[in-house]
Amino acid sequence: MFIHWGLREIHLKIVYYGPGLSGKTENLRYIYNRIDPKLKGDLVMLKSREDRTIFFDFLQLEIGHIDGKKPKFNLYTVPGQVHYDLTRKILLNSVDGLVFVADSQKEMMDSNLDTILDLEENLIENGKTLENFPWVLQYNKRDLPSAEPIAEMEKKLNFFNVPFFEAVATQGQGIFPTLKEVIKMVVAHIRTRLGEENKVKSL
Amino acid sequence: MEMLNHSKDASNQILTRTQFEKITDCLSGLAEKLRVSMILLVNSSGQIVAERVSSSWQGDSTVLSTLTASSYAASKEMARLLGEVSNFQMVLYEGHHQNMMMAKINADFFLAVAFEKGVAIGMVRLFTKKTIEQLLPILHQGKEDRDEIKKIFDHEFQNLLGDALDRSFKESLE
Ligand SMILES: Nc1nc2c(ncn2[C@@H]2O[C@H](COP(=O)(O)OP(=O)(O)OP(=O)(O)O)[C@@H](O)[C@H]2O)c(=O)[nH]1
Numbered sequence: 001m002f003i004h005w006g007l008r009e010i011h012l013k014i015v016y017y018g019p020g021l022s023g024k025t026e027n028l029r030y031i032y033n034r035i036d037p038k039l040k041g042d043l044v045m046l047k048s049r050e051d052r053t054i055f056f057d058f059l060q061l062e063i064g065h066i067d068g069k070k071p072k073f074n075l076y077t078v079p080g081q082v083h084y085d086l087t088r089k090i091l092l093n094s095v096d097g098l099v100f101v102a103d104s105q106k107e108m109m110d111s112n113l114d115t116i117l118d119l120e121e122n123l124i125e126n127g128k129t130l131e132n133f134p135w136v137l138q139y140n141k142r143d144l145p146s147a148e149p150i151a152e153m154e155k156k157l158n159f160f161n162v163p164f165f166e167a168v169a170t171q172g173q174g175i176f177p178t179l180k181e182v183i184k185m186v187v188a189h190i191r192t193r194l195g196e197e198n199k200v201k202s203l
Numbered sequence: 204m205e206m207l208n209h210s211k212d213a214s215n216q217i218l219t220r221t222q223f224e225k226i227t228d229c230l231s232g233l234a235e236k237l238r239v240s241m242i243l244l245v246n247s248s249g250q251i252v253a254e255r256v257s258s259s260w261q262g263d264s265t266v267l268s269t270l271t272a273s274s275y276a277a278s279k280e281m282a283r284l285l286g287e288v289s290n291f292q293m294v295l296y297e298g299h300h301q302n303m304m305m306a307k308i309n310a311d312f313f314l315a316v317a318f319e320k321g322v323a324i325g326m327v328r329l330f331t332k333k334t335i336e337q338l339l340p341i342l343h344q345g346k347e348d349r350d351e352i353k354k355i356f357d358h359e360f361q362n363l364l365g366d367a368l369d370r371s372f373k374e375s376l377e
């Protein structure tokens with residue numbers, strides 16, 4: 001979080017994490033293509049010739065003035081391929097909320113789990129943990145015939161009982177609900193952390 | 204239990220209006236001394252704190268600041284692999300027409316200065332260094348203030364944000 005009070009801006013950083021090819025870039029691409037042009041900046045994609053993310057994708061969204069403040073959401077995707085571990089660590093710096101994009105294909109369950117564990121390790125290095133952090137699970141590629149049943153995925157991956165969304169990123173299914181939920185969780189998390197609930201009024 | 208002030212990263216910074224004005228003055232001062240195309244003061248996660256951009260530059264500074272910050276973060280890892288204890292003090296990009304220098308202010312902030320090929324690098328280095336000395340005490344005040352953050356993220360804000368998200372993201376589906 002970064003608050004630029006001179007410009008009344010509130011910056012929140014949301015990172016899309018997940019194994020290689022799970023559909024992280026596809027999430028950002030869909031948001032970019034669908035959202036009102038007034039609300040978005042450029043979509044930056046640092047990728048290889050084969051369209052794999054090698055550093056990150058970036059998209060900044062705004063939603064206008066809220067109560068005199070201007071929230072801006074900085075969305076990033078990480079490169080999912082195993083050997084980009086250091087890059088993923090760099091991208092987690094100052095993260096406020098996470099979307100874990102899991103690949104629903106049966107044969108991908110091990111790499112989904114490995115990647116969650118890798119995420120938790122990297123968060124711990126940053127003084128955070130999945131157990132107490134705003135994040136959601138997105139079960140992507142629900143359109144594929146080899147998709148694992150949701151109940152199974154829940155059992156294997158959702159050990160902290162976070163909100164989950166079924167998605168088909170290539171068709172835009174589940175993309176905006178995922179983003180909306182994680183943003184709401186980020187704000188709720190900041191408020192709880194600061195004990196706002198006990199305060200009567202402010203400003 | 205995660206705690207704000209125990210976080211290792213540079214999260215939760217607030218920059219006040221006064222700081223912003225002082226910083227902008229510093230950058231203007233630097234822009235007057237050198238023929239620069241663009242000066243960005245960026246925090247380590249890529250957000251622009253202040254900028255001075257010449258009228259001829261047409262680029263997107265939000266994107267540029269994000270790219271400089273990631274590149275700067277990558278440099279830090281390179282520095283570490285080379286045995287440096289902290290990030291490079293300065294990173295230079297040389298182009299055919301434009302050069303760009305990234306200079307460390309402190310662990311949380313750096314400057315990116317783009318200038319025409321004709322401007323001597325030594326001058327840029329000298330004046331940037333002086334500007335950094337002016338910036339350090341100003342930025343130092345920009346630490347976390349729980350009470351301020353509390354006021355900003357009040358109940359009203361939370362509700363209105365929820366509505367705005369519903370509205371903005373619904374329109375997008377049409
Ligand atoms: N059938 C199907 N294909 C999908 C879906 N989402 C993404 N894909 C495809 O999966 C491939 C990888 O998607 P990306 O979004 O590039 O994956 P990524 O997670 O960014 O991968 P890395 O950048 O390597 O980490 C692309 O060919 C997408 O078109 C989906 O919901 N269904």
Ligand SMILES: [Mg+2]
Pocket residue numbers: 024025026052053077078079080
């Ligand atoms: Mg990608």
